[in-house]
Amino acid sequence: MKNTIVLITGASSGIGEACAETFAAEGARLILWARRADKLDTVAASIRERFAVDCITHVVDVRDRDAVNKAIAALPPSWAPIDVLVNNAGLSRGLEPIHEGVIENWEEMIDTNVKGLLYVTRAVLPTMVARKSGHVINVASIAGMQAYRGGNVYGATKAAVKMLSENMQVDLNGTGVRVCTIDPGLVETEFSVVRFRGDTDRASTVYQGYQPLTAHDVADTILYVATRPAHVNIQNILLTPTAQASATVVHRT
Numbered sequence: 001m002k003n004t005i006v007l008i009t010g011a012s013s014g015i016g017e018a019c020a021e022t023f024a025a026e027g028a029r030l031i032l033w034a035r036r037a038d039k040l041d042t043v044a045a046s047i048r049e050r051f052a053v054d055c056i057t058h059v060v061d062v063r064d065r066d067a068v069n070k071a072i073a074a075l076p077p078s079w080a081p082i083d084v085l086v087n088n089a090g091l092s093r094g095l096e097p098i099h100e101g102v103i104e105n106w107e108e109m110i111d112t113n114v115k116g117l118l119y120v121t122r123a124v125l126p127t128m129v130a131r132k133s134g135h136v137i138n139v140a141s142i143a144g145m146q147a148y149r150g151g152n153v154y155g156a157t158k159a160a161v162k163m164l165s166e167n168m169q170v171d172l173n174g175t176g177v178r179v180c181t182i183d184p185g186l187v188e189t190e191f192s193v194v195r196f197r198g199d200t201d202r203a204s205t206v207y208q209g210y211q212p213l214t215a216h217d218v219a220d221t222i223l224y225v226a227t228r229p230a231h232v233n234i235q236n237i238l239l240t241p242t243a244q245a246s247a248t249v250v251h252r253t
């Protein structure tokens with residue numbers, strides 16, 4: 001990965017932050033995006049200090065198409081040829097059954113997880129295709145493959161990411177650009193705190209009684225995907241904690 005240019009969305013916490021550390025440890029040059037400038041700056045400062053790699057940050061809300069396009073267009077020439085795009089920014093909101101769903105939550109998830117991912121991908125892909133090289137790694141979820149109570153719209157957004165990835169694969173066939181979907185099960189990050197809007201007690205119950213995945217477990221998997229030889233394309237990886245058999249079956253003690 002030495003000097004490879006990697007753009008990671010949602011790099012201010014969780015899986016995105018862990019990806020930044022993991023890729024930095026391999027010598028990659030990082031472009032880190034998220035909305036919280038303070039968190040992003042802290043992640044970037046720590047990475048520069050520990051790994052001595054180039055790292056730039058941009059405060060970008062992936063739902064803002066103009067901001068996405070401007071951030072890509074403003075990249076200096078030495079940063080423009082992005083080699084790896086990790087489409088990680090995403091969130092869930094609420095766990096209500098569909099008939100009690102909060103429309104604003106649905107729109108936020110669709111705008112971020114689906115439309116945001118599309119905006120970023122559309123902005124980055126042309127340079128990859130022109131260079132006949134590049135790797136798009138989309139973070140979907142086990143929730144996009146299997147239903148669970150209250151997962152409804154979040155699951156649908158991740159199913160959309162999965163099908164988009166498959167279609168990207170087909171459209172990009174012959175261009176040399178690779179596409180992979182990573183489907184994590186339960187990972188302990190800020191994810192559940194965001195889902196329950198800051199209710200840390202409720203969020204912590206999600207991870208009780210078993211050993212969840214860490215953000216670094218997922219980042220290691222993403223690094224593995226990104227470091228295969230150019231002729232090898234891992235199209236999909238589902239990873240769960242050993243205690244998790246499916247979206248709904250988790251062995252808790």
Ligand code: NAP
Pocket residue numbers: 009010011012013014015016033034035036037039060061062063088089090091092112116139140141142183184185186187188189190191192194215
């Ligand atoms: P997290 O700790 O909450 O991280 C989410 C990241 O996305 C944050 O850096 C957040 O940064 C960023 N983000 C959210 N909305 C954004 C927006 N509109 N524009 C730009 N950045 C945005 O949760 P995580 O678990 O690491 O989640 C990362 C990805 O993994 C998500 O796509 C999630 O759906 C997926 N996933 C998570 C799990 C799990 O159990 N944790 C399982 C399967 C899949 P800012 O708030 O600073 O913008």
